[in-house]
Amino acid sequence: MTTNSLPPDPNNLWQPNRGLNKRVEQAVIWLFGLFALISVATTFGIVLSLLFETVEFFKDVPLWNFFTDRQWTPLFSNPQFGIMVLLSATFLTSLIALLVAVPLGLLSAIYLSEYASPKLRKWLKPALEILAGVPTVVYGYFALLLVTPFLQIFIPQLGGFNALSAGIVMGIAITPLIASLSEDAIYAVPSALRDGSYALGLTKRETIFGVVLPAALSGIVASVILAVSRAVGETMIVALAAGQNPRLGLNPFVPVMTMTAYIVQVSLGDTPAGSIAFKSIFAVGMTLFLLTLVFNIISFWFVRKFRETYE
The missing domain is CATH 1.10.3720.10 (MetI-like)
Structure with missing residues (x-):
């Protein structure tokens, strides 16, 4: 006994891969955002380290004398x-x-x-x-x-x-x-x-x-x-x-x-x-x-x- 089956729908075949691609793309976006955040945080850390010690310096040295x-x-x-x-x-x-x-x-x-x-x-x-x-x-x-x-x-x-x-x-x-x-x-x-x-x-x-x-x-x-x-x-x-x-x-x-x-x-x-x-x-x-x-x-x-x- 034979049964007639419809050919597979090409669009349905891509559905699992499409979902995986979306997840991978989202992960890549978060990863790149993390790298950007690390760069910004590093810059802020450098500025703050300079700022705190500079403030301590100017507690002992008047700004007017400095210039x-x-x-x-x-x-x-x-x-x-x-x-x-x-x-x-x-x-x-x-x-x-x-x-x-x-x-x-x-x-x-x-x-x-x-x-x-x-x-x-x-x-x-x-x-x-x-x-x-x-x-x-x-x-x-x-x-x-x-x-x-x-x-x-x-x-x-x-x-x-x-x-x-x-x-x-x-x-x-x-x-x-x-x-x-x-x-x-x-x-x-x-x-x-x-x-x-x-x-x-x-x-x-x-x-x-x-x-x-x-x-x-x-x-x-x-x-x-x-x-x-x-x-x-x-x-x-x-x-x-x-x-x-x-x-x-x-x-x-x-x-x-x-x-x-x-x-x-x-x-x-x-x-x-x-x-x-x-x-x-x-x-x-x-x-x-x-x-x-x-x-x-x-x-x-x-x-x-x-x-x-x-x-």
């Missing part, structure tokens, strides 16, 4: 905590770094995007970005053992530790950041803008500087501001090459102490935990955090305000 004292001598018997001493050194080394990195990075980006062939660009851009993977301690020794002796040939009064060589090498270190991000911004400019410029009779140079760069301005400025944040927060290059002599001024030929170099000095373990000198590293760290936060906010605002959108 107006002209010396930074936290380890002396009569300590003074003039953050402007460290800020001036940080500003000096970062300015030198930008004077090196911005022209090198921007010109490299223009060449890679506008002049290099696709095959050459495929090899040159990764080669340039290799510099970003070099440990900063290597850059520090490079500045101390090679760049400084070379500069002393032309500048005899240059000290063994100085802001000039530290700033130059720091500029080399942040050049790949500016070059890579700027090149991405320039490369993303639509070809129609270039074609329209050529149709009006402009040369390639005029097209680049009159059309392409203004169109990519938001990305270029964002890369420079991010490079500033990297320069301000750089540690090993300035700790090894710039010295640890806190002095107020903008003389690039003498040893200076940046904010990060001071944190390294106190964090070596010679300073008793809980002392005012120990607490000062958290105040310096909070100042450094606020500086980089301001730079990132400016970068975000500039990109949002001046970003060009094309159909």
Whole structure:
């Protein structure tokens, strides 16, 4: 005896798998949300750890003295905590770094995007970005053992530790950041803008500087501001090459102490935990955090305000 059976419904076959896929998708969403929460919680933990110790520091040191004292001598018997001493050194080394990195990075980006062939660009851009993977301690020794002796040939009064060589090498270190991000911004400019410029009779140079760069301005400025944040927060290059002599001024030929170099000095373990000198590293760290936060906010605002959108 035979029975007639209907063929299986393909839609019914997928029902169990569809339910499993929904459960897996929901689990993945929760997992990614957990990772995001861990990142946010870590950031809050860092901020709170800085904030609590900074508050303890300012219970002993008036905020007015922190910004107006002209010396930074936290380890002396009569300590003074003039953050402007460290800020001036940080500003000096970062300015030198930008004077090196911005022209090198921007010109490299223009060449890679506008002049290099696709095959050459495929090899040159990764080669340039290799510099970003070099440990900063290597850059520090490079500045101390090679760049400084070379500069002393032309500048005899240059000290063994100085802001000039530290700033130059720091500029080399942040050049790949500016070059890579700027090149991405320039490369993303639509070809129609270039074609329209050529149709009006402009040369390639005029097209680049009159059309392409203004169109990519938001990305270029964002890369420079991010490079500033990297320069301000750089540690090993300035700790090894710039010295640890806190002095107020903008003389690039003498040893200076940046904010990060001071944190390294106190964090070596010679300073008793809980002392005012120990607490000062958290105040310096909070100042450094606020500086980089301001730079990132400016970068975000500039990109949002001046970003060009094309159909």
